[in-house]
Amino acid sequence: MLHTVNKSPFERNALDSCLRLAAPGSAILLIEDGVYAALKGTAQTAKVEAAAETHEVYVLGPDLKARGIEESRIIGGVKIVDYGGFVDLAVAKGTVNSWL
Amino acid sequence: MLHTVNKSPFERNALDSCLRLAAPGSAILLIEDGVYAALKGTAQTAKVEAAAETHEVYVLGPDLKARGIEESRIIGGVKIVDYGGFVDLAVAKGTVNSWL
Amino acid sequence: MSEEPVFDTQGVVRKFMFVNRKAPYGTIYALEILESVLISAAFEQDISVAFLDDGVFQIKKGHDPKDLGMKNFSPTYRALGGYDIEKLYVEKESMEARGLGPDDFVVKVQVVPAAELSKLMAEQDVLITG
Amino acid sequence: MSEEPVFDTQGVVRKFMFVNRKAPYGTIYALEILESVLISAAFEQDISVAFLDDGVFQIKKGHDPKDLGMKNFSPTYRALGGYDIEKLYVEKESMEARGLGPDDFVVKVQVVPAAELSKLMAEQDVLITG
Amino acid sequence: MKFGIMVNEGPFNHQASDSAYQFAKAAIAKGHQVMRVFFYYDGVNNANRLSEPQSDDRNLVKLWGEMAKTHKVDLVVCVAAALRRGIKDELLAEGFHISGLGQLTEIGIAADRLLVFGD
Amino acid sequence: MKFGIMVNEGPFNHQASDSAYQFAKAAIAKGHQVMRVFFYYDGVNNANRLSEPQSDDRNLVKLWGEMAKTHKVDLVVCVAAALRRGIKDELLAEGFHISGLGQLTEIGIAADRLLVFGD
Numbered sequence: 281m282l283h284t285v286n287k288s289p290f291e292r293n294a295l296d297s298c299l300r301l302a303a304p305g306s307a308i309l310l311i312e313d314g315v316y317a318a319l320k321g322t323a324q325t326a327k328v329e330a331a332a333e334t335h336e337v338y339v340l341g342p343d344l345k346a347r348g349i350e351e352s353r354i355i356g357g358v359k360i361v362d363y364g365g366f367v368d369l370a371v372a373k374g375t376v377n378s379w380l
Numbered sequence: 381m382l383h384t385v386n387k388s389p390f391e392r393n394a395l396d397s398c399l400r401l402a403a404p405g406s407a408i409l410l411i412e413d414g415v416y417a418a419l420k421g422t423a424q425t426a427k428v429e430a431a432a433e434t435h436e437v438y439v440l441g442p443d444l445k446a447r448g449i450e451e452s453r454i455i456g457g458v459k460i461v462d463y464g465g466f467v468d469l470a471v472a473k474g475t476v477n478s479w480l
Numbered sequence: 481m482s483e484e485p486v487f488d489t490q491g492v493v494r495k496f497m498f499v500n501r502k503a504p505y506g507t508i509y510a511l512e513i514l515e516s517v518l519i520s521a522a523f524e525q526d527i528s529v530a531f532l533d534d535g536v537f538q539i540k541k542g543h544d545p546k547d548l549g550m551k552n553f554s555p556t557y558r559a560l561g562g563y564d565i566e567k568l569y570v571e572k573e574s575m576e577a578r579g580l581g582p583d584d585f586v587v588k589v590q591v592v593p594a595a596e597l598s599k600l601m602a603e604q605d606v607l608i609t610g
Numbered sequence: 611m612s613e614e615p616v617f618d619t620q621g622v623v624r625k626f627m628f629v630n631r632k633a634p635y636g637t638i639y640a641l642e643i644l645e646s647v648l649i650s651a652a653f654e655q656d657i658s659v660a661f662l663d664d665g666v667f668q669i670k671k672g673h674d675p676k677d678l679g680m681k682n683f684s685p686t687y688r689a690l691g692g693y694d695i696e697k698l699y700v701e702k703e704s705m706e707a708r709g710l711g712p713d714d715f716v717v718k719v720q721v722v723p724a725a726e727l728s729k730l731m732a733e734q735d736v737l738i739t740g
Numbered sequence: 741m742k743f744g745i746m747v748n749e750g751p752f753n754h755q756a757s758d759s760a761y762q763f764a765k766a767a768i769a770k771g772h773q774v775m776r777v778f779f780y781y782d783g784v785n786n787a788n789r790l791s792e793p794q795s796d797d798r799n800l801v802k803l804w805g806e807m808a809k810t811h812k813v814d815l816v817v818c819v820a821a822a823l824r825r826g827i828k829d830e831l832l833a834e835g836f837h838i839s840g841l842g843q844l845t846e847i848g849i850a851a852d853r854l855l856v857f858g859d
Numbered sequence: 860m861k862f863g864i865m866v867n868e869g870p871f872n873h874q875a876s877d878s879a880y881q882f883a884k885a886a887i888a889k890g891h892q893v894m895r896v897f898f899y900y901d902g903v904n905n906a907n908r909l910s911e912p913q914s915d916d917r918n919l920v921k922l923w924g925e926m927a928k929t930h931k932v933d934l935v936v937c938v939a940a941a942l943r944r945g946i947k948d949e950l951l952a953e954g955f956h957i958s959g960l961g962q963l964t965e966i967g968i969a970a971d972r973l974l975v976f977g978d
Contacts, residue, residue, distance in 0.1 A: 281602050286878070286976075288633050288664050290708060291393050297501065297533050300573065301598045312874045313636030316667065321709035342881070346635050346680065348672030353709075363885035370882075370972050371860050371891075377499065377607040378975040380867070381732050386759070386857075388503050388534050390578060397631065397663050400703065401728045412755045413506030416537065421579035442762070446505050446550065448542030453579075463766035470763075470853050471741050471772075477629065477737040478856040480748070484958060485933050487894065487969035494968055507859075508752045512900055512940060519960040523968065548758055549798035606967040609975050610867065610900070614839060615814050617775060617850035624849055637978075638871045642781055642821060649841040653849065678877055679917030736848040739856050740748065740781070752943050753868075753901045782872045785904070790945030801945075824871050826909030826920075826950075 282373035286312035286380065289324040294379040299331055307336040307373045309366060310358075315343045318358045325355060332357035340366060382473035386412035386480065389424040394479040399431050407436040407473045409466060410458075415443045418458045425455060432457035440466060494605040495526045500535035501609065504553075505545055510538045511553050513610030518556070521563035528567035528604075529560070530597060531589070532574045539570075539585045557587040571597050624735040625656045630665035631739065634683075635675055640668045641683050643740030648686070651693035658697035658734075659690070660727060661719070662704045669700075669715045687717045701727050743767050744851035745777045746844065748858025750785030751800040752793075757786050760857040761803055768811050776814040776847045777804070779836075781858070784822040787815070789833035805835035816843045862886050863970035864896045865963065867977025869904030870919040871912075876905050879976040880922055887930050895933040895966045896923070898955075900977070903941040906934070908952035924954035935962045 283302045287294035295317055302308055308331065310317050317328050318339040331337055332355065341360045344351070351360065361369065370376055383402045387394035395417055402408055408431065410417050417428050418439040431437055432455065441460045444451070451460065461469065470476055498517050504510040520527055531539060543554040560568070568589040575581070575591060582591055592600070601607065628647050634640040650657055661669060673684040690698070698719040705711070705721060712721055722730070731737065745764055749756040764774045779786050791801045808815045815836045817827060822838055829838060848854050864883055868875040883893045898905050910920045927934045934955045936946060941957055948957060967973050 284974075286636070286874075288636070291633070291664050293391050293533060300594045301532075301571075301601060303598050303602050306602070312878060313633045313664070316633065316664070316708070319709050323707040325709070342677045343635070346673060346675035346678050347633070347667060348670045348674065348684075350672065363881050364889060366882055367886045367889055367891065370862070370886075370974060375602075375604055375607055376972055376974050377601060378609045378977065380501070380609050380975070380977045384855075386506070386755075388506070391503070391534050393663060400724045401662075401701075401731060403728050403732050406732070412759060413503045413534070416503065416534070416578070419579050423577040425579070442547045443505070446543060446545035446548050447503070447537060448540045448544065448554075450542065463762050464770060466763055467767045467770055467772065470743070470767075470855060475732075475734055475737055476853055476855050477731060478739045478858065480631070480739050480856070480858045484935075484956060484962075485894075487965055489965055489968040492968050496964070496967055506755050508754075508900065515939060516899070516960050516963055520964040520967075522961065523964045525964065525968065548755075548762065549803075550758070551794070551797045606973050607975075608865065608963075608967070608973070609977070614816075614837060614843075615775075617846055619846055619849040622849050626845070626848055636874050638781065638873075645820060646780070646841050646844055650845040650848075652842065653845045655845065655849065678874075678881065679922075680877070681913070681916045736854050737856075738746065738844075738848070738854070739858070749872075750901065750944070782869065782901070785869075785944065788945035790947050790950065792942045792945065794943070797943075823911045824913070824916075825869070825904065826907035826911065828909050831909065831945075831950075 281306040282369050282376045283308045284378045285310050285314040288313040289317040298379040302335060304334045307338065307369055309369055310339040311343055315339050315347065318354050319349065320353050320355050329355055381406040382469050382476045383408045384478045385410050385414040388413040389417040398479040402435060404434045407438065407469055409469060410439040411443055415439050415447065418454050419449065420453050420455050429455055493526055495603060496520060496606045497601060497604045498529045499607055499609045500529060500531050500538055501533040503534035503537045505550060509610045514553060514556055517565065518563060521565055527565050528569065530569045532571035536570055536574050536578055536580060539587055541584055541586050554586055569597060623656055625733060626650060626736045627731060627734045628659045629737055629739045630659060630661050630668055631663040633664035633667045635680060639740045644683055644686055647695060648693060651695055657695050658699065660699045662701035666700055666704050666708055666710060669717055671714055671716050684716055699727060741772045742851045743772055743774045744847035744854040745774060746854065746856045747777060747779050747783040747786060748781045750782040754859045756857040756859060757800050761800060764807060774813045775851050776816055778844045778847060779817045780821050784817050784825055784827045787817045787827055787832050787836040789831060801833045805833050808835035860891045861970045862891055862893045863966035863973040864893060865973065865975045866896060866898050866902040866905060867900045869901040873978045875976040875978060876919050880919060883926060893932045894970050895935055897963045897966060898936045899940050903936050903944055903946045906936045906946055906951050906955040908950060920952045924952050927954035
């Protein structure tokens, strides 16, 4: 299964809910304002680092670039994909849930 | 000053930001989905009870009624007002900030 | 107007879950997702509805938005059974964090812990969030 | 078309603060509130702009949304000084929680703790949140 | 007292326009003046005269228009926000008019209080 | 693989429609089929032919229409959601058509994956 999260973890509970419900081993893709969850050194970092131990965590590159987030600031273990990679994940991982 | 909060405290950070920035003694009015912050016995109750010690906390009655929240479930110290009361608060308290 | 393609869906039964996470009235999601739940019933699919996060407030008893001029769509949840939509789940953690219990709801639901809802979600073919 | 009333504003100088709390690109608030900040400059009011919560991301260096086909409005923040809009505040707590520092911003700002921003807000005549 | 109101969301998806309308109605009932309602962001969709809610639902486009007529409330739709979203003169319901963003600053100066309703 | 897409927000206020478009474009580029895009909630505003973004900004209404034409993507605007919000046949941009909510269930059945983009 693929879970997408498009909300900032600083503003909303979407990421928390996703992490509560996403089965271990499933894939989580951070898109739109959700990409801020991939930043190192924030109040949310520890949670996302822990998630990356039990889930595959991805972040959408074009959304990082739009927001000026340098690759060097991304949490280790979070993989950057482009829209083609998003499509591949949707194909490979089965049903998609959007945590809106 | 009057602060309005229209977001559920379970979903968003609007109430937290309001409580961080609202000066002691200022008024806080919970409207729309913000009224859920006035519920007793929730994971957010302690925070709102504490706020009611240092601020005037109000909740909009018509928004409670729409959502089926009984008056008996409202935190003591939180006052229920109608839209007329909202207008009176905007008149009496000076500048209004909306925590959207 | 463009011509409308018709996709072959005959004899296919898939598992649909509607994932309701938003509070009612503050936004329209609760009302419009309910309309899509009702329509889906006509397609004889395996339908379930999950209420989690602020979505649990959608089925709180006693809604009365008439002073706001808004529609009370709350009775529709009770009508779902008549459309053979009987798998209604409430996530226990969301319910408890909001100080609610099973008696607070207008309709009979199964209260399930997050771990169980997680498994139910993973079994679906289609997840519609609103 | 209705006739447009003109309200007498001559000689009145009020304290306006724009309260920017939303991340850029995920929603349009950052862009459209910036347009209203620019227009307000023509009225010779006492204008300030506060960046707090995810609003601090609005002025992060290096925005580049061209692959999304979206407008990069980031350079406009640097142009605010030319319109005599020089009171730009960033809330320290919001900045730090997001792992950012003063060097991350495209424009020179005053970083103030919540307690000080609270006082500044209380001094305003008009607060516009977007 | 003189009020200005800013509405940042369209009708239906968010309660913002409902809340703004109910506030304006209550203010007028108490003898206050609502000088102007400024529609910005998706708020410009409040002016769409083609909006046709179900018969048992409220019709905010019409309610705003009636309030404008009865109580001389100036309903301004921001031109820049409206152009993007396809709200043009030919779509405007009675009582609304399109004007510049300066009308927001103006009402901020002229009104005793400006209230913002949005998401 | 066959994709269905649901778009829950209008252009501009939220990135949802942008993300949906970029996803659809990438899927097509990879040789997949996008069978239908279903516009619901404020998503119906994507079909407003009067939308006129600034010249240096993207025009999603047009982009969707072009994709529909070139790649036979069915663009369905939900009739119930559209009626409320004043999106009627006379406003529809090229490539869009109005139909019932059943079209959402249908694409959920017919497509291998349904992806939802919204707020």
